[in-house]
Amino acid sequence: MNRKTITGIVLLGLLAVLPPIFIATGNAFYVDLTTRLVILAIAATSLNLVLGYGGLVSFGHAAFVGIGAYAVGIPAYHGIYGGGELIASFNGFYHIALAVILSALFALITGAICLRTKGVYFIMITMAFAQMVYYLFISLETYGADDGLVIDLRSELPLVNLDKPLQMYYFAFVSLLAALLIVRTIVRSRFGMVLQGAKGNPERMVTLGYNIYLYRLAAYVISGAMAGYAGALLGNFTTFISPDMMDWHRSGELMFMIILGGAATTLGPLMGSAAFIVVEEILSHYTVYWHLPFGLMLIAIVLFARGGVMGIITGKDKS
Amino acid sequence: MDYALLLVQTLNGVQLGLLLFLVASGLTLVFGILDFVNLAHGALYMLGAFICAWLTLALGNFLIAMVIAVPVTAGAGYLIERTVARPLYARDHLDQVLATFGLILVIDTMVHLVFGPEGIAVPLPAWLNGQLDFGANVILPTYRLLIIGFGILTAFGLFWMVTYTKIGMLIRAGASNRTMVSALGIDIQTLFAFVFALGAALAGLAGMLISPITEASIGMGNNIIITAFVVIIVGGIGSMKGAFIGAMLIGLIDTLGRSFLDTIFALFMSPAAAETSAPAISAMLIYIIMAAVLAVRPQGLFPPKAR
Amino acid sequence: MSSLLSITGLNKSFGGIKATDDVNLDVLEGELHAIIGPNGAGKTTLISQLSGALPPDTGSIMFNGQDITRAPAYGRAKLGITRSFQITSLVKDMSVLDNIALAVQAKQGHSFRFLKPARSIAPLRDEALTHLDAVGLADRADAPTVNLSHGEHRLMEIAIALASDAPLMMLDEPMAGLGPDESARMVTFLKTLKGKRTIVLIEHDMDAVFALADRISVLVYGHIIATGTPAEIRSNSAVRQAYLGEED
Numbered sequence: 029m030n031r032k033t034i035t036g037i038v039l040l041g042l043l044a045v046l047p048p049i050f051i052a053t054g055n056a057f058y059v060d061l062t063t064r065l066v067i068l069a070i071a072a073t074s075l076n077l078v079l080g081y082g083g084l085v086s087f088g089h090a091a092f093v094g095i096g097a098y099a100v101g102i103p104a105y106h107g108i109y110g111g112g113e114l115i116a117s118f119n120g121f122y123h124i125a126l127a128v129i130l131s132a133l134f135a136l137i138t139g140a141i142c143l144r145t146k147g148v149y150f151i152m153i154t155m156a157f158a159q160m161v162y163y164l165f166i167s168l169e170t171y172g173a174d175d176g177l178v179i180d181l182r183s184e185l186p187l188v189n190l191d192k193p194l195q196m197y198y199f200a201f202v203s204l205l206a207a208l209l210i211v212r213t214i215v216r217s218r219f220g221m222v223l224q225g226a227k228g229n230p231e232r233m234v235t236l237g238y239n240i241y242l243y244r245l246a247a248y249v250i251s252g253a254m255a256g257y258a259g260a261l262l263g264n265f266t267t268f269i270s271p272d273m274m275d276w277h278r279s280g281e282l283m284f285m286i287i288l289g290g291a292a293t294t295l296g297p298l299m300g301s302a303a304f305i306v307v308e309e310i311l312s313h314y315t316v317y318w319h320l321p322f323g324l325m326l327i328a329i330v331l332f333a334r335g336g337v338m339g340i341i342t343g344k345d346k347s
Numbered sequence: 348m349d350y351a352l353l354l355v356q357t358l359n360g361v362q363l364g365l366l367l368f369l370v371a372s373g374l375t376l377v378f379g380i381l382d383f384v385n386l387a388h389g390a391l392y393m394l395g396a397f398i399c400a401w402l403t404l405a406l407g408n409f410l411i412a413m414v415i416a417v418p419v420t421a422g423a424g425y426l427i428e429r430t431v432a433r434p435l436y437a438r439d440h441l442d443q444v445l446a447t448f449g450l451i452l453v454i455d456t457m458v459h460l461v462f463g464p465e466g467i468a469v470p471l472p473a474w475l476n477g478q479l480d481f482g483a484n485v486i487l488p489t490y491r492l493l494i495i496g497f498g499i500l501t502a503f504g505l506f507w508m509v510t511y512t513k514i515g516m517l518i519r520a521g522a523s524n525r526t527m528v529s530a531l532g533i534d535i536q537t538l539f540a541f542v543f544a545l546g547a548a549l550a551g552l553a554g555m556l557i558s559p560i561t562e563a564s565i566g567m568g569n570n571i572i573i574t575a576f577v578v579i580i581v582g583g584i585g586s587m588k589g590a591f592i593g594a595m596l597i598g599l600i601d602t603l604g605r606s607f608l609d610t611i612f613a614l615f616m617s618p619a620a621a622e623t624s625a626p627a628i629s630a631m632l633i634y635i636i637m638a639a640v641l642a643v644r645p646q647g648l649f650p651p652k653a654r
Numbered sequence: 655m656s657s658l659l660s661i662t663g664l665n666k667s668f669g670g671i672k673a674t675d676d677v678n679l680d681v682l683e684g685e686l687h688a689i690i691g692p693n694g695a696g697k698t699t700l701i702s703q704l705s706g707a708l709p710p711d712t713g714s715i716m717f718n719g720q721d722i723t724r725a726p727a728y729g730r731a732k733l734g735i736t737r738s739f740q741i742t743s744l745v746k747d748m749s750v751l752d753n754i755a756l757a758v759q760a761k762q763g764h765s766f767r768f769l770k771p772a773r774s775i776a777p778l779r780d781e782a783l784t785h786l787d788a789v790g791l792a793d794r795a796d797a798p799t800v801n802l803s804h805g806e807h808r809l810m811e812i813a814i815a816l817a818s819d820a821p822l823m824m825l826d827e828p829m830a831g832l833g834p835d836e837s838a839r840m841v842t843f844l845k846t847l848k849g850k851r852t853i854v855l856i857e858h859d860m861d862a863v864f865a866l867a868d869r870i871s872v873l874v875y876g877h878i879i880a881t882g883t884p885a886e887i888r889s890n891s892a893v894r895q896a897y898l899g900e901e902d
């Protein structure tokens with residue numbers, strides 16, 4: 029086991045035990061922070077499946093997160109303000125199922141189009157489709173347009189009460205463990221080998237008889253569904269949703285987390301999210317202009333990473 | 348159908364299309380010739396708007412401010428080319444995307460630091476601030492006509508430059524054959540820097556032109572860049588002609604969609620349903636068009652010849 | 655013998671260059687058919703059209719009596735056409751065994767199998783190992799592909815072609831860049847394959863070609879100027895003039 033893996037496992041261990049300690053020592057604020065970290069890590073893990081293992085630079089993942097969050101927020105809105113009795117009466121399982129199904133569906137439709145293109149087209153088109161969702165929710169006056177929507181009613185689930193911070197946290201944490209396990213299982217499976225083969229050499233994979241388009245689309249849908257799930261958690265956690273969750277800056281941040289932590293590794297996205305949250309927390313503590321050092325850091329990482337960022341992804345800079 | 352409104356909105360669509368062309372042409376030039384994806388192109392649009400807005404307030408004259416702000420924005424583009432873009436030409440597109448994403452954060456925050464968090468409204472000189480009455484309910488703001496005139500002039504200038512001048516010939520040669528440019532003994536580095544600065548100037552100019560209508564604000568670049576992406580995806584990345592036609596198409600469809608979609612929908616659905624669905628559909632319209640174009644032609648309408 | 659692959663009136667241009675010029679060719683079941691011709695004659699372009707990597711401008715390609723002219727590349731592979739690449743084309747960031755195992759796995763129909771770890775599926779790994787063994791690379795199975803030499807990469811290409819079980823193998827200059835020993839090994843190896851598969855072989859090494867081929871087609875400027883047995887080709891005056899003559 030290399031040092032990076034060990035660091036990741038230690039981090040996972042800390043996340044398992046720290047929040048109750050935060051509460052006991054009167055630092056409840058940090059529970060919020062770790063909950064956000066864990067939810068972001070799920071989203072980043074989902075992106076890692078396509079970006080890290082599939083080599084598909086999707087710049088629109090925040091849209092899936094947003095769709096997931098609205099899938100919780102809109103039924104909750106109807107639950108309180110009436111109308112839409114059907115969705116409003118759904119409990120948490122239905123909210124989550126709705127989030128997963130809608131984001132998977134969106135991934136299927138947009139992925140079918142995006143994946144016909146390559147390279148920079150793919151980057152721009154994923155970005156554009158995410159922006160489409162962003163503008164769609166801005167146009168929906170009923171659900172708060174660009175002011176967003178307050179969720180007064182969290183999803184109801186058996187056994188856990190998401191209104192309790194610690195239960196919310198552990199629900200997210202267990203979800204993260206599941207997400208990590210799912211992605212790890214997928215990438216090691218025969219499907220995962222094809223996906224990674226198509227990243228390394230698409231021409232070869234086609235010559236072997238693989239219709240790589242379908243494999244990539246499947247990965248894209250799985251990834252979108254997982255990101256939607258993360259969105260459902262995020263909506264329940266923040267109890268406030270707005271189109272800003274889908275701003276393409278959010279997608280850029282998710283990519284950044286993966287690059288920071290190590291793409292195409294199981295725990296990389298988690299470590300990247302942790303680093304991101306810590307950097308954000310520290311920098312924003314000192315200055316409202318924290319995006320400045322943050323941006324400079326991002327530029328420096330790209331400029332000075334040996335073999336470029338793709339080198340980090342394919343592991344060619346390992347030494 | 349309200350024909351006066353149709354005429355006015357068509358002109359608004361043309362105006363948006365021309366501004367989009369200014370942004371998209373720089374983007375497509377930089378991508379076509381330098382093979383570089385510049386997410387921060389929208390930040391240059393915003394930077395141009397702020398510099399011009401500040402100068403307008405300082406000097407009291409919008410037009411003089413613009414004359415100074417365009418080369419200043421070009422200078423900023425040149426600086427970015429030297430520091431961030433140049434080391435990344437040979438790199439993967441992902442590297443370029445991430446680095447220029449960082450650049451956006453830097454530029455946005457710098458503008459915030461220097462000019463403050465509020466937008467800056469840009470006052471127009473009185474002679475531009477009026478309206479022209481063409482009769483039959485057709486009343487157009489003078490300034491919008493100026494933007495249209497200015498946009499058309501710039502578009503012509505750009506096509507003329509690319510088609511007839513030596514630098515344009517180099518640009519076209521660079522787009523199709525890098526080694527040839529080098530073989531001709533032309534310094535490709537200088538050419539690249541020029542193209543980048545030109546792109547910055549065009550984006551900045553677009554930002555300046557729009558700022559008296561919308562005011563200069565920090566988020567303005569983030570929205571235009573995606574729309575400009577849609578334009579060049581539809582037009583074909585790297586093609587000047589594609590950028591122009593794509594920009595006009597997107598500008599018109601977006602503007603007309605927003606004003607007439609409810610009327611069109613009301614033709615075949617209940618007015619109430621049209622009322623609620625039209626805003627949502629019109630918000631997504633240009634992306635739907637993009638998807639439709641891609642489904643038929645994944646390389647866009649006018650893919651440039653293979654390099 | 656019946657023809658396995660039947661090409662009629664195939665044309666392909668790149669801008670002004672006619673890379674494939676009215677090619678008509680039948681490859682018979684079980685034969686080793688060599689295609690020779692100077693550099694730039696259009697040999698690789700021809701193979702790419704047969705494998706589906708490039709669409710032809712006009713013409714038709716029949717395989718096993720089925721029109722595959724417009725079939726996608728992955729579909730042709732499924733029908734039983736495999737190719738090796740002149741410029742080595744492997745998944746560089748995977749291990750040697752992984753590369754071959756992917757070829758074995760491709761025969762399982764589809765790979766939408768998400769649960770079992772691929773590397774723990776014994777039949778996949780075992781079969782891949784036998785193919786590696788056949789080309790003499792078994793001891794390199796777990797090495798990262800990037801670490802192998804050029805010659806070893808060429809052998810991996812062959813192992814992949816073997817693993818595919820395809821009735822039709824198209825090999826694009828398998829001996830390019832190999833030393834004399836490695837070349838000799840490759841020739842011996844191809845001899846053992848003769849008769850078991852139908853092989854289209856592109857090769858510059860004339861000794862190898864004349865030793866191995868049942869029939870030879872000569873391609874010049876995208877056009878086939880002659881097809882025949884090695885003896886016929888050797889004595890063909892047009893070939894001597896256009897091609898073999900230049901050699902010595």
Ligand SMILES: Nc1ncnc2c1ncn2[C@@H]1O[C@H](COP(=O)(O)OP(=O)(O)O)[C@@H](O)[C@H]1O
Binds near residue numbers: 673692694
């Ligand atoms: N993708 C391509 N674009 C343009 N020209 C090509 C392309 N591929 C091959 N050619 C040209 O087609 C001709 C045949 O090339 P090729 O099939 O590689 O020849 P061979 O394999 O016989 O050496 C050459 O003139 C080559 O330059």
Ligand SMILES: [Mg+2]
Binds near residue numbers: 697740
């Ligand atoms: Mg060749």
